[in-house]
Amino acid sequence: MKLTGSIHNSFVIATTAFLFLACKETKKEVAADKEIVKEEIVKQKPNIIYILADDLGYGDLSSYGQVNFKTPHIDKLAENGIKFTQHYTGSAVCAPSRSSLMTGLHTGHTPIRGNRELKGQEGQEPIPASSITIAEVLKDAGYTNGAFGKWGLGYIGSTGDPINQGFDEFYGYNCQRQAHRYYPTHLWQNDEKVLLKGNDYTNTVTYAPDLIQKETLRFLEDNKDKPFFAYVPLVLPHAELMAPKDSIFKKYDGKFKEVPHTTKERYTSDYGPDINPTEYSSQDKPYAMYASMVDRLDVYVGQIVAKVKELSIEDNTIIMFASDNGPHKEGGANPAYFNSGGGLRGEKRDLYEGGIRTPFIVVWPNKIKAGTTTNMVSAFWDILPTVADITETTIPAEVDGVSLVPTLLNKGEQKQHDYLYWEFNIQKGRKAVRKGDYKGVWYKMNADKPGNFELYNLKNDEAETTNIADKYPKIVLEMKQLMKDSHTESKLFPFK
Incomplete structure (x- = not known):
């Protein structure tokens, strides 16, 4: 029709x-x-947990040679992943080391190059708004970011506030001076001051690291269904030497021949009406307490790993572990007693190996071969380009680091550093350079009579015992030139 x-x-x-x-x-x-x-695609991107111990020495883990106490949970990470034997911190003290980690820049370029305190502020010199941090790079890749522990890179509300540097959440000590006390009156949750129950600098009721750990585990649970970055800068085992005298402490009580640390010592004041909150408390059993604090740190790591397994996100989660600098000797700690430096020369504040070499362990199930050890020479400023490579994210600025992905996955060609560089402007200025097996160290550079330039061959002399500068004048000249070329001027941290 x-x-x-x-x-x-x-x-x-x-x-x-x-x-x-x-x-x-x-x-x-x-x-x-x-x-x-x-x-x-976003969901498939791996979660990243970066755990940073505070003042933990290269030799403070049983997987790195410690025999006086055990760290089974961290050792298990090494068994399940890759262990670095020549990984370096950003600096020899807290703030510049963390600045280097966050920005991917060594201390000749990173904005914070020392522990610079600010009068009238609860917090240190802030990293500027122009800095590009790991958190900002990962945020661009669709990650939710949280920081839990000690920050130290800018007071609340400043350009360096973690919330202004790419983190969605922060809980812990904003100011590293406040972190000298484990029973503080308060912590910070983003820009909100959180008062701690029972703590008034006389009474010690609430142990801050336990609260921080609780918030870390809560963050993992809250974000299990989307890619997250958890930056966990633990305060342990930084001085003061203080922790609950629970079952962890009892494991070590009476085990060591103690040297009590009293208020007669410099920079020490006890809890009470006359306390100086930024100093350290006395400690009758500092060795047992130090061992228990490292043990407690290890327990925290174990809880994080257990939570990841409980949430069934283990196969898609990368866990990294390191320390911010070498071992300290404040508050009664004794690095020599425990061989915390692992036989390396120096400690916190030194640019010798003991001050800047750190344990570094990375676990990534089904990606990183379990039980691997590498002598790849690497540093904190490699972490940003590494996570950018993993997440296929562009870094919007130049960095000093290289991606460690080829080493992690044992796949492709690993770009090597031509050299590593550190500067630290204390006691008339200190600089160090590592190039290949050679390490140059120069102390008192700005003194009227500068100190002697020191040169070591780390392949033959890892403990830096024999200065061979006189035998290799050409290498010394090259090292000095690298020290000069690697430094950019900083008004906040002038090297002179």
Whole structure:
């Protein structure tokens, strides 16, 4: 039957409308499918947990040679992943080391190059708004970012506030001076001051690291269904030497021949009405307490690993562990007693190996071969380009680091550092350079009578016992030139 004109026109209009709507719905469905695919790609990106101990020495883990106490949970990370034997911190003290970690720049370029205190502020010199941090790079890649522990890179509300540097959440000590006390009156949750129950600098009821750990585990649970970056800068085992005298402490009580640390010592004041909150408390059993604090840190790491397994995200989660600098001797700690430096020369504040070489362990199930050890020479400023490489994210600025992904995955060609550089402007200025097996160290550079340049061959003399500068004048000249070329001027941290 042939359609009349009016019926034909109606049929055509209806058919056209149907096809239009069908096409429109198809486009919507395609767009929706694209979003689903995009979400799935984002979900596939690995979670990243970076755990940073505070003042833990190279030899303070049993997997790195410690025999006086055990760190089974961290040792298990080494068994399940890759252990670095020549990894270096950003600096020999807290703030510049963390600045180097966050920005991917060594101390000749990173904005914070020392522990610079600010009068009237609860917090240190802030990293500027122009700095590009790991958190900002990962945020661009779709990550939710949290920081839990000690920050030290800018007071609340400053450009260096972690919330202004790419983190969605922060809980802990904003100021590293406040972190000298484990029973502080308060911590910070983003920009909110959180008062700690029972703590008034006389009474010690609430142990801050336990609260910080609780918030860390909560963050993992809250973000288990999307890619997250958890930066966990633990305060342990930094002085003061203080922890609950629970079952962990009892394991070590009476085990060591103690040398009590009293208020007669410099920079020491006890809890009470006359306390100086930024100093350290006395400690009758400092060795047992130090061992228990490292043990407690290890327990925290074990809890994080257990939580990741409980949430069934283990196969898609990278866990990294390191320390911010070498071992300290404040508050009664004795690095020599425990061989905390692992036989390396120096400690916190030194640019010798003991002050800047750190344990570094990375676990990534089904990606990193378990039980691997590498002597790849690497440093804190490699972490940013490494996570950018892992997440296929562009770094919007130049960095000093290289991606460690080829070493982690044992795949592809690993770019090597031409050299590593450190500067630290204390006691008339200190600099160090490592190039290949050679390490140059120069102390008192700005003194009227500068100190002698020291050169060591780390392959033959890892403990830096024999200065061979006189035998290799050309290498010394090259090292001195690298020290000069690697430094950019800083008004806040002038090297003179």
